[in-house]
Amino acid sequence: MLTMNTITYEKRGHIGLLTINRPKAMNAFNNEVVTEVYVCLESLVNTDIRCLIVTGSGEKAFVAGADIREMQYLNPSQAAAFSRAGNAVMALLEDFPVPIIAAINGYAMGGGCELALSCDIRIASENAVFSFPEVGLGIIPGFGGAQRLARIIGIGKAKELIYTTNRINAADALTVGLVNAVYPQEQLLDKCLEMAEKIASNAPTAVRVAKGVINKSMGMELHQSYGLEVLPFSTCFLTSDRQMAMDAFVDKRPKDAFTGK
Incomplete structure (x- = not known):
């Protein structure tokens, strides 16, 4: 098992499990999380894992967006650097050689939703909540979320969610195609592991x-x-x-x- 300041990684047979581990901050993204996720993913590219699961620690949040306290005083140059770093992580997830399952165990807001969208398959717990709150904070999604959301659920619904900042629950996320399946919180990881094992059993x-x-x-x-x-x-x-x-x-x-x- 690998433990860093803000993430943990463990391997179960041919399955990898990457956990964002900032429970006191509801697993929100900051520069350290972005850097550690990127470093961890890069280290796994040429390993023998056949499927990777990404989740958040605890039962309240997958990733509750970016850390606003850290973003509050960024200047445009610093904001651009943060966006580029976040985009690099999302691109690495999307282009990662093996399938990635997002185990969405609670709030997936802003950057958390962008993280989920960069994964191949999204499975949510019944208490999961999704939203893009950025325009309500005077910014826009910065990690490629607008583009990926439109491709996955359609441009009309994507514009609605981004322009209004409306939250949707797991059942509605399933209806619009944002997630592949919804399970009770206590079953989520087991169901994700079950799917990962099925994927890993193929060529x-x-x-x-x-x-x-x-x-x-x-x-x-x-x-x-x-x-x-x-x-x-x-x-x-x-x-x-x-x-x-x-x-x-x-x-x-x-x-x-x-x-x-």
Whole structure:
């Protein structure tokens, strides 16, 4: 287990669990959190984990936005540096080689919502609350949240949430497609681990390639993306995992465990 000032990381088999750990500040982002999350993620890029879960400590907050006390006296240059650092973390999450599940265990406000949006899959507890309060504080989302929110739930609903600063609960977040599933608080981590284990049980190379193709296609027109899968699809045929799984399917026998080779 890795323990830093504001985060913890532990590995459970092929599953990684990264926890934002500032419970007294409701896990709010500050420069130290942003830096430590980035350093931790970078250290995991070439490891053998097959899925990563990101959550917040305690039962009240996933990440309750950015730390306003720290932001209060930033000048424009400092604000730009903070935004660039936050964007770097979100980009690293989005482009991370393995799928990332956000286990949203409470308030996901502002930067917390942006963090969740940068993950591949979002699973919320029943007490989760989402909002973008920035324009009510005289700023805008600074970590890429406006763009990601519009892509995930549609531009109209994204504009509504950002312009009004309205909060939505977990049930409404599920309805608009902001989250994939909602569970009671006490079941949240187990359900996320269950999904992570399912992901990790599949061919690691194929899962990584699939994530890359999906992400890359999001920046393309549909007709431009038609051939995007050809090279990665054919590259999968070089793996021993592919040969083993297809042989098992044809022979009607159980598959061996995937090795990632």
